[in-house]
Amino acid sequence: MRIAILGSGFIARFYATTLHAQRRRDKIFTVYSRDLSNAQRFAGDYQLEHHTSDMDTAINHPDVDVVLIALPNDLHEVAVEKSARAGKHVLCTKPLGRTAAEAKRMLDMVERAGIFAGYLEDLCYTPKFLKSVNAIQNGSIGKVLWTKSREAHSGPHSDWFWDKGKSGGGAIIDLGCHCVEIGRNFIGKQVRPVEVMCWAATQVHPIDAEDQAIGLVRYANGAIGQFEVSWTFRGGMDLRDEVIGTEGSIWLNNFLRTGFEIFSVQQKDTYVAEKAEVNNGWMFPVGDEAHELGYPHMFTDMFDAIEQKREPLETFYDGYIVNAILDAAYESARTKKWEPVLIEDWRGEEFAGQGEALTSYDDEHFLIKEEVLPNKDLKTILKHKLTGMVSQRILKA
Template sequence: MARIAMLGAGFIGRFYADSLHGLRSRDRITSVYSRTENSAQKFAADYDVPFWTTDMDAAINRKDVDIVCISLPNNLHLPAVLACAKYKKAVMTTKPLGRNAKEGLQMLKAVEKAGIFAGYLEDLCYTPKFLKSLKTIQSGALGKILWARSRETHPGPHSDWFWDKNQSGGGAMLDLACHCVEIARNYIGKDVRPLEVMCWADTQVKPIDAEDHAIGLVRYASGAIGQFEVSWTFRGGLDLRDEVMGSEGTIWINNFLRTGFEMFLSGQGAGYVAEKAESSSGWIFPVGDEIHELGYNAMFTDMFDALDQGREPAETFYDGYVVNAILDAAYKSAQTRRWEPV
């Protein structure tokens, strides 16, 4: 049994809680922290959590906490990780690791110095289709990987803090391309060094300071190209697609928007359909098991198995740091309009 402190009681914290309490059954959230009393109390009531607080340290430094799960805005990842290191608590954090590589490296060094378990919750590297594709690629069936493209687009984030660049650290690129970069990096090979990035980014629709649309190319030492396409301006729901081209084969994946499950409803609609769905009537595209299809169950299984077995999970703080470094180069390239080194 894993006893978990949940930091954050919002949208992603609830997604995590649904998976944590429903997956192995024996894992339980024993404390929850939120910046507001109402959110903390409601989360505790909804998930039968015995202790709630608006004091982050109080949520972490408890005898009934084995591991801390961070589901907070980006600007709070660093102080939360430093608190876990202070109290020698295992930690796993949502993406991105930091708002930039400097923060990511600070967190990586902190957990290494404290000697604590640290997992990077990159759920889209645990989806059923991703895991099957990665296994196929690692078997050599596609030959040499030449190009890996990943796309994530939707109408925009669900929480106000995403729109504040000081809290988020960036716009659609930091929010979404962190997924895409790590997906492509897995397909190309984590042992292959990313060398440089070329990126276009702009604010096309949203009334914000940060970018709402970006496209980037990452060149790797093997000669492979990783490509990301991200947007907060896409209408029609959440679009998650990957494509991999090798010298001996190709993989094409549609993870979410059009998966073969289609439904037409008139009148009042169906209520919640799927994450970022824009309509609950007419032709809609529900997801059979959203938590499973988005990789949460496999992700937490890997995290807890790794914790129990004393090994690293498939996605680590180092991976999160590399992603931050690639995205720092992407942001610089968007300004200089040149290839920028990682």
């Protein structure tokens, strides 16, 4: 397929590097940038046939099949609107909108136009993440009770991120969109997010938006999705996830420590990894950065889905739900209370069976815990089903 990429900045280059790697058959045909010199440079770097500073020209070019939006947040809606009007398939970077209302308008546009619309949430396509979701779906860790997702670094690359009007917020909208969607996938997208409690503050940077936040998302089945986000973390980019289930747990370290470490006393003008702050001493590069961040799997899913006329793993509807959760997070940070997740168009389960995960030991008892002691005795801790009394039994070795 032939692609018009809208944007020529940091994320656009990640996308282009991925799409033009390893002899892929889906190619970028044209690039749009608000600055013609940037478009020209981008086209030269990736050997593109066409470049322009006019968005309509890029989208409406007859050779373009798919529009790939890699623009600042405040330009997503106009780009989606133009793509829908042109009847072109559209892929949009995260977050879909600055608010749920904005995201819902974009969702409505693409559905009315009948075009394919994919939400480019790359961290839901990393190899470790995909394998983790598969393990959860296969029942390897039982019922998911709690998820934790953390993304922290020293701040984004471009000026518009730091402008609350253009971005829609700070670390919550920028990084929380990743963390929330990771949690939704682990818990189950069919489970309704109910309410959010969030703390946020501006602790370091002279900006109007938050540069640090932590939040809890409560789901209808009782599960909790926790997110931690920061633009104040020093020492690289920290991407970590945890999943706690009734029968097991998962722990992921995606970026900061990958098993690849270099020490150098020389200070050279060289790129180490995204958000790395030093280029000498101990450094922690990433072997294939695009692969580790999920881009190849993401684009393979998107273009396969277009060809197979199916939905991708991440859709505009997912982007809308993420925005609804983040809206509640911002409101909670303001009120210092649990705030409801307001979803105008919920398409999942209305009730997902909230309740305790109880394991029956025998006719009279629930099992609380069973363990082998250092002396090899087997200790069993039980709760009586009728009286609630807790007791223990020891089977001597």
